[in-house]
Amino acid sequence: MAGFEGIKWAPKQMRFSLKDRRLDILEPDAKVYAVSRSIHYGLCLVFEGIRFFCRIGDAGRPEVTFLNLRKNLERFQKGILFNLSRAQRHLVPTPEKLIDVFLSYFREPEMTAFLKDMSAGEAQGYLRPFTVDEQQSIGVTFPENPSIRAVSCRYDRYMGEPFAGVVIPDLVRAVGINGTGCLKLGVNYLMSIKAVDKAKQILPEAASALFLDDMPHKPIKTRNVTEWDSSCCLFALRDGTVVKIPENPLILPSVTIGGICAILRDMGVTVDERHMTYGELIEKTKSGDLVVICSIGTAGILNRAQKLLLIDANKNTIAIHKADESHDLYEKLGRARTIYWDIYKGKEPVPEGLSLDKYPI
Secondary structure, eight states: OOOOSEEEOOEEEEEETTOOOOEEEOOTTTOOOOHHHHHHHTTTTTOOOOOEEEOTTTTSSSSEEEEEEEHHHHHHHHHHHHSSGGGGGGSOOOOHHHHHHHHHHEEEEEEEHHHHHHHHOOOOEEEEEEEOOSSSHHHHHHSSEEEEEEEEEEEESSSSSSSEEEETTOOOOOOOTTTTTTSSSSHHHHHHHHHHHHHHHTTTTTTEEEEOOOOOOOOOOSBBBBEEESSEEEEEETOOOEEOOOTTTSSOOHHHHHHHHHHHHHOOOOOOOOOHHHHHHHHHHHTTHHHHEEEEETEEEEEEEEEEEEOOOOEEEEEEOOOOTTTTHHHHHHHHHHHHHHHTSSOOOTTTTOOOEEEEE
16 A cells, blocks of 8 residues: 655644634644544544645745645535535635635744755655544534644655556445545545555555446446546556546546646647546557556655556456556656656746645745
8 A cells, every 4th residue: 555655744733623713733643532423433534635845935934835726625625515414514614714724834833843844855745634523422423513633744755666556346445326436535545455455465566456436236347447546547558648537426536637637738648538448458458558557646646557467356367567668658657747746846837727826934
């Protein structure tokens, strides 16, 4: 399973009450009540991952930079709405309010040294807001005291290359009819690590699992490929095109994949947004038309799988894909990853349709 390496946590976390709009700055190890709906039933547990870069501005103070921040916040909003009752919808903050809250957290005096240290090393930053029910109760009802907490960190890398994966047809990451696959809910990620555990039983060096859709009753080759265990995917084909799976109830609307696709289009690469069946993936693997399949996510940006094992419902190997590192598109994908992070640093122009947001701290 993909994980962070070289992580260093910020000295504070924050809590923002949705009911009274109160912001509290907490110690980094501040706890949640053991008797909480969020602990016992997973209620009101939604989270977001937001990449950021920090530099020292002209006034000698830190400045944080986000790319497409509003899309992260809109995705977070949708997750919060899912976890509340219809009568509680008014509690969900606007993107503008969320920005104000997160900047207030960054502007706490205790955070200054942490941000300056990040700036000195041009480190990758990660903001993780999440919701919990602060009420002391194990009742199976909607949360009575929902809040947003947030922690942040710097890190060196996430998963990285090379990595190997296995298609896992017998597990379903999320059910489309419930509308949960397009949200960052904790319950989805339990299935993710279960799938990786299965992948390792088949291929010991596997670091990731690739899911099919939520139609296990259909013939396996007619089912659509959806996502990696904790990230979205792109398929690079020998004809020079890249296939992006359309957003749907089973696909998390990735903020990063939008940026990567914009960069690829600026490079002259054709991005074809469409579904890909497992049968097509098998055929393109056997014919050599699949150059590489990529994992796309906030923390890792883009990682190219060096090996993907395709199996049937009985765990028999159908085909083995190995990345073609000699193909021009393989190199372009690696360059797109570098450009994406350099946009945060101001070293590359912002592609059309993306938004670079800078805030003095």
